[in-house]
Every structure is written in structure tokens, then in C-alpha cells.
Amino acid sequence: MECVVQGIIETQHVEALEILLQGLCGVQRERLRVHELCLKSGPSLGVVPSEVRLLCDLDQPDPTWTVKHVGGAMRGPGADQISVMVRTLIESKVSKNALRMFYALGYKLDHELLKVGFAFHFQRTANISVSVSSVNKMPKVHAIDEAVPVTPGMQIVDVTAPATPANYSEVAAAVSSFCEFLAPLVHLSKPFISTGVVPTAAAAAASLMSDGGGTAL
């Protein structure tokens, strides 16, 4: 299970966001370079159609693979009252021939993306991860080196935190509370409910940049 919010930010303001995050999180940023392959079951396979994601972390000297299954989001009045999305999520590290195995099982490549950027992982009541990345598509299958941005000039901000049925309320509150600090630069909301860029982001970014990033927050 995880709590998740997303937002978009203009690339020109990413540096300011990084300065803000560095001050808030108090940890070193990590590089992010992930090849994400979305596989879907073939036409007759399965009780219902299914989807699974394979993530290859290209930032490691020896790329590492993870299989990810994202389930449905929590629904109902309770979910509507929470400003973050709460959804089931199961991950498993796997050895490098996971793609070959899923192809053999009858899964097909639906689409693939390359996410390039940076991330912060820190503890604030919950284990929170913030990533800022450009999402890139490939003109040919698996052609990572030829990837181009899907939305030039814009990057995606993801804030996620693992949760359990017992603690998702506290985790959601921790994520919401953290997101408020980012509000001058990026508006974060449930995925698929975009609120666009923050109109005053330019001013906020200018302030952060002129500050040299040295002010403690």
C-alpha cells in the first residue's frame, strides 16, 4: 500500500525546487534514471486483463530490476476526504531476465518510459520519497539513448510513502503536511487530477535562487 501525490513543474524551476527540497529533507539527493516498462496481459490470458510494471534502475553500475504491481485506489467517502491517493502496491526485486520471463508468460509491452531526474528519501513521521523527473519516450523499442521528453519544458514531481491498512491515515497526513512546504513551487494532488503549474512559481523560484539556497527552512 502507498500514499501518493503528483504535480508538474516547469523545468526552469526545478533547480529552485531542488534547493527547497535539500533544505526540507536534510539528506543527500540521489540521481534517478529509471527505465519503466509497462506490460499488459495478452488477449486471452487471465481472469481479467492485468498489468505489471518492470523498473530497471540504470543509475547502478549493474542495473537492478524491480517488478511493481499497482492496484486500485481506495474509494468512497473516506477516500474523498483524504487529499492523497491511497492505493495497493506490491514490489519485488527480481533478477535481470524478468522481461524475458513475462514475455514467455504471455505479457506484451504496452509502453515504456525513461525517467531522468533526482530523488530525496527521508523520514518525517513516515518514510517519504520525493522525485523530480522528466518523462521520456523512446522512438524505437528499448532505445534508451534516443529517448526524448514527452512534455519538453515540464517535469513531474512524485511524492510517495509506503503505508499499511493500520497507518495509512497518519502517512497520508504526513505526506499532505510535507506537500504544503512545496506549495510555492508545485501543487501536488492525487494522480490523474492535475491542477497545473503554480502561477507564482517563478517568483518563488527567483526568491530561492537569489537566496543561494543557504537559508535553513
Next chain:
Amino acid sequence: MPVKWVLHWQPNQGSTVSSQILNEATQCVESINGVKEGRWKATLNYYKPLLRDQTNQAEFPRDFLGISLADQPNKYYFIIRSQRIVLEADSSIQLIMERLQSYKSKVALYFEGFQYQLGDFRLRVGKVVPTHSENVRGIVMEVEYLPISSMEKSRKVMEEFLEIWHEALSKRSLPGKFVNIDLNFGEFGLGDNYTPQHTAVRYALVMAHMIATVQAVRG
């Protein structure tokens, strides 16, 4: 990780496998001064595709196995032997497979028995039983040589150990023998340095041979 061979009991033509043979094998280990260390257990699942259209069955693998090994409690291994695929994953992959609802475990087997220390060797002797039955379908024996991880470098000492083992067991006049199957791990993308993935592949091959033996007896 130490090199491990996985042997399986091959009954003589006309005879079957039983708990008695497992008892004899266990006693034989103890007779050559094996020190009992405790129990061990592994679980194997045969997965079948769930199809909305049965006519396409041939498109999907018939030998998709999953196995959890006694040595690796947090890991799970998938093997599609016909395509020379072996995958190591976290145990949570089983939950992912359940959620996908594309494949289901149709047959589950336990490998369980006792573990022994014998000098630089670790031995595990166990029966193969369906999860909801005590019906012994086979007997396996793991032979692990602790000092060496290279399969080539350990070959000679493993063969010498097996000669000693076969000689000790032959005094019991049992209707069959333990067999080791050699295979080309390179076809599975595995190297000379031994890993749990090698063990998973060995178990898949053992199961294939055991099934072939049962089918031959029935035929």
C-alpha cells in the same frame, strides 16, 4: 555460495518409492557419521495459465514452476525449463502473481526431511509430498560442499563423495539408486559460481525426471 548437487531417487523398474526408502537413506547418512542438524523444507508450485479462451493453450508455457528454497526464506524462484528461464525474486512476487490472476498454482509439493553435517558436506534427505497428502511421490537428496563455490573446482570432490555414498547405500540392497543429473547451466544464463538459481534449476529438472519416471511406470 557453496556448490550443491540435487539427487533424486530413481526406483528400479517395477518398484515404487516409499517412506521406507527415505528411512533407509536417512539411516545410511547417520551410519557414515552424519550429524543431524534439524529439519528442512522447500515448496514447489506448478503454475497453469488462466485463460478466457482455452483454444490458445499451446501459446503458454506448460512447465512454469515456482519454488521457495530452505536456504533463502525471503526469496522465490521461477523456472520455465523449456525456455531456459530462471528468475530470482523477493517472496512478494507470489502476491503479485496472485493479484495478476493470470496464472494459478495448480499443484503444490513439499520437499521435507532432515539435514545433516558430515565433515565439509551438508546433506539434506527428504521426501516429496503433495501439500495436502502424505503420499510420497519421490525422494531427493541435496549434497552441499561448503568450502567451494566453483562448480568445476568442486566436481571431483563431489564425485568422490557420491562414490562413497553409493557404496554405503548399496549395502542396504534398496530397489533403486540416487541419481544426479548433469545439465548445461550456461543455457540458463548461469555461470560457474554457484547460486540459489542453480539450485532452483536443479529442482525443476529433478521434477521433470520424476514425472517422466511416474509416466513410464504408468505406461
